Amino acid sequence: MNRTQARFVALWSRSGGAHAGNVYAELARCYAEPARRYHTLRHVRRCLRDLDLARGSIPDPDAVELALWCHDVIYVPGARDNEQNSAVWFRCRAEGRIAGCERICAMILATTHTGVPAGLDARFACDIDLAVLGAPRGRFREDGELLRAERPELDDRAYDRHERAILGGLLARPRIYQTDFFHARCETRARSNVTWRLGLRMPE
Template sequence: MSPMAMRFIALWSSSGGVDGEAVYADLARLYTEPTRHYHTLRHIHRCLNNLDSTHDAVPHPDTVELALWCHDVIYVPGAGDNEQRSIEWFRRWANGRIASDDRICEMILATRHTTAPTLTDDCFVVDIDLAVLGGERQCFCEDGARLRAERPDLDDRAYDAYERTVLSNFLARPRIYYTDLCHALWETRARDNLLWRLDRELPWNVRSV
């Protein structure tokens, strides 16, 4: 059993859930769908690493961690209901046994990134999900290429317009990261990365760094 599997099963069980091995098997199956390139277990692993590095500042780290595990479990490229369907997946497996299930669902919904979260736990979930924006330039580019690969339905021109809208909206915020800790860690580099990307047109790739 992999370290990630053991970590999830232990957390699921300690939170009140049952059938942890079956839950993880289904979760891993979904995160390894062939249409996925960015929204994979690799993304979740990085979210967990960032949670571990900010753990002491997070009010309810176990609840935040479960939300991070489940926030992209359902991902259909271009769909507008991925978060809601991820919530449904979580509720189906939790079956009312996890006391913090309502809060976990609220945090998953917050990863739509359409409204500003108000509770600290939600802010950490959202910030950690967006840590990619504040990564090293090479990593930022590689993740951009993975995100692009998930939208074969769009040609380069259409995807460029779509991505520009998304990234411009992040850049227009007073703060990309809501928590002071994540703001200090990633804000400056994230803004540099977004400005760099918006100054370029697709197709581009990691060799353009």
């Protein structure tokens, strides 16, 4: 059992979930689907590193961690119901055994980033999901390439419009990050990265 699997199994088990090994095996298969380039276990592991940095500021870190593990477990490139289906996946496997199941589902749904969640735990889940925007420029560029590779059905102009709609919406917010922890840690670099990306011109 590797460290990633061991971490999930320990979390799932202490949260009251059953069949932790089987749930992890299914989750890992989902994250390894061939259409994925960015939305893989690598992204989840990076989320967990950011969660560990902020752990002392998060009211219920185990609940946030469960949401992060499962927030992209169902991912169909271009689909608009990935988060909803990921929440359903989690609910079915929690089997009524995990306390706060609906609150965790709400955190998964919040990672659509369409609004500001009411609860601090959900705000942390969203900020951790977006922490990659505040990475060093080289990693930010690499993540952009991986995201682009997940949408081969879009030509460059169509993908540029898609990307600008998402990044432009985040940049237009008063704050990209809704928690003080990640606002202080990531906001400046994230705004610089997103502004740089939006400033790249498409070829004529």
